[in-house]
Amino acid sequence: MCPPVEDTPVNGTNGQANGSNGTNGDHPGFRAIQSSHNPHSNHKSPYQPVGDFLSNVSNFKIIESTLREGEQFSNAYFDLEAKIKIAKALDEFGVDYIELTSPAASEQSRLDCEAICKLGLKAKILTHVRCHLEDAKIAVETGVDGLDVVIGTSSYLREHSHGKDMTYIKNTAIEVIEYVKSKGKEIRFSSEDSFRSDLVDLLSIYSAVDKVGVNRVGIADTVGCASPRQVYDLIRTLRGVVSCDIETHFHNDTGCAVANAYCALEAGATHIDTSVLGIGERNGITPLGGLMARMIVADRDYVLSKYKLHKLKEVEDLVADLVEVNIPFNNYITGFCAFTHKAGIHAKAILNNPSTYEIINPADFGMSRYVHFASRLTGWNAIKSRADQLGLNMTDAQYKECTAKIKALADVRKIGLDDTDSIIRTYHQNLHSEVEKPLLEGLSAEEEQKFQEAEKSLGGVPEKRQLDQTADAEAEVPAAKKTRSAAVA
Numbered sequence: 001m002c003p004p005v006e007d008t009p010v011n012g013t014n015g016q017a018n019g020s021n022g023t024n025g026d027h028p029g030f031r032a033i034q035s036s037h038n039p040h041s042n043h044k045s046p047y048q049p050v051g052d053f054l055s056n057v058s059n060f061k062i063i064e065s066t067l068r069e070g071e072q073f074s075n076a077y078f079d080l081e082a083k084i085k086i087a088k089a090l091d092e093f094g095v096d097y098i099e100l101t102s103p104a105a106s107e108q109s110r111l112d113c114e115a116i117c118k119l120g121l122k123a124k125i126l127t128h129v130r131c132h133l134e135d136a137k138i139a140v141e142t143g144v145d146g147l148d149v150v151i152g153t154s155s156y157l158r159e160h161s162h163g164k165d166m167t168y169i170k171n172t173a174i175e176v177i178e179y180v181k182s183k184g185k186e187i188r189f190s191s192e193d194s195f196r197s198d199l200v201d202l203l204s205i206y207s208a209v210d211k212v213g214v215n216r217v218g219i220a221d222t223v224g225c226a227s228p229r230q231v232y233d234l235i236r237t238l239r240g241v242v243s244c245d246i247e248t249h250f251h252n253d254t255g256c257a258v259a260n261a262y263c264a265l266e267a268g269a270t271h272i273d274t275s276v277l278g279i280g281e282r283n284g285i286t287p288l289g290g291l292m293a294r295m296i297v298a299d300r301d302y303v304l305s306k307y308k309l310h311k312l313k314e315v316e317d318l319v320a321d322l323v324e325v326n327i328p329f330n331n332y333i334t335g336f337c338a339f340t341h342k343a344g345i346h347a348k349a350i351l352n353n354p355s356t357y358e359i360i361n362p363a364d365f366g367m368s369r370y371v372h373f374a375s376r377l378t379g380w381n382a383i384k385s386r387a388d389q390l391g392l393n394m395t396d397a398q399y400k401e402c403t404a405k406i407k408a409l410a411d412v413r414k415i416g417l418d419d420t421d422s423i424i425r426t427y428h429q430n431l432h433s434e435v436e437k438p439l440l441e442g443l444s445a446e447e448e449q450k451f452q453e454a455e456k457s458l459g460g461v462p463e464k465r466q467l468d469q470t471a472d473a474e475a476e477v478p479a480a481k482k483t484r485s486a487a488v489a
């Protein structure tokens with residue numbers, strides 16, 4: 001159970017993010033090149049989860065709540081057209097359920113709910129309502145497949161929100177469940193703020209609703225306070241008390257939303273709530289993309305068989321656009337650098353076998369891998385690979401020398417992809433020409449001096465480079481290069 005949270009005053013407002021989206025591999029001041037080398041080995045990791053009788057990591061369902069929780073995101077305003085676009089995109093992606101805002105919230109919410117029910121989507125349509133008979137009646141009339149009812153059970157909410165005791169909550173829950181079931185609809189009963197509710201209260205009400213035939217009970221970390229271990233303990237305990245399905249809902253205030261969802265499945269939960277990019281109240285809930293990243297590592301076959309992962313970027317771009325935010329640089333799967341490799345050692349290994357530094361195959365999501373080689377961290381394998389793409393052939397010793405010069409220039413100033421391409425081309429040209437051109441145009445006198453000093457130190461090399469040179473002793477190094485005094489005029 002989570003500790004109580006003190007009330008704190010709210011200061012300031014959040015700024016509005018701009019509307020342009022990041023792209024995979026590129027952003028201002030950072031460019032990378034695509035690597036088409038894409039095979040991942042099929043070797044099983046020794047750290048893959050071991051199946052046990054509780055775990056549902058290979059058998060879970062997604063309740064996608066962008067159109068309910070996501071509507072509570074500060075930037076969100078979805079009109080019917082936007083809601084239909086999102087619902088269709090989620091349905092194409094393959095989510096199991098789409099959850100909508102309560103039709104009791106407003107007249108337009110009710111009309112939108114009816115319109116989405118009429119789309120004939122494959123996903124089941126749910127709506128999220130308070131545990132009131134009146135709200136349930138309105139919801140049933142909209143044509144939804146099921147209702148997610150919720151009531152606060154923590155002492156905070158009982159005292160400061162609805163003011164009802166546990167007996168009242170239990171009786172109301174049973175009345176609503178029996179009504180909804182009599183109308184042939186699916187029903188979930190959830191507490192709110194479950195991790196700060198009394199465990200005995202929680203288990204006794206869940207046991208009672210399980211007995212009257214609820215389809216699912218829900219555990220909600222409404223304030224984002226739970227840790228994975230607390231989640232595992234609570235879900236595992238609950239699994240021993242109820243026989244119905246268990247849905248879970250995790251807020252991300254302390255960065256545990258994906259980990260908590262995963263632990264919930266390990267402990268026997270069956271359904272996970274997500275939203276696109278994690279949007280929701282405050283900083284949101286388990287993101288759909290983050291959950292996919294976690295689950296594809298746990299059971300790739302299951303995830304690939306159910307979800308059209310190539311649609312992830314499309315649905316994220318759609319929602320990011322509608323709520324006017326950028327896709328974060330470090331977003332799971334679709335962040336611009338999610339599959340960009342920079343350090344020389346990483347790039348070399350990735351070019352040999354991507355599994356060395358990637359747990360997820362970008363191709364599974366229709367994404368590309370990039371090798372970022374325009375930096376002082378680059379290595380000669382990355383430069384060799386780039387030279388190949390440029391159609392330039394050199395010996396290993398030449399690639400290494402060219403790489404050393406690129407690294408020296410990158411120490412003098414920030415170099416971009418175009419700069420690096422031009423250095424490689426000029427270096428190659430100089431090998432076969434009497435007249436030696438500067439490797440990089442436009443250096444200031446100071447930069448040039450720095451580069452010349454750096455070049456001098458290239459002779460006194462670390463052990464590793466000497467070893468490399470021994471290995472390449474037979475490689476051809478044209479005389480023109482050796483007589484050069486400075487590469488930059």
Ligand SMILES: [Zn+2]
Nearest residue numbers: 069222249280
């Ligand atoms: Zn929530």
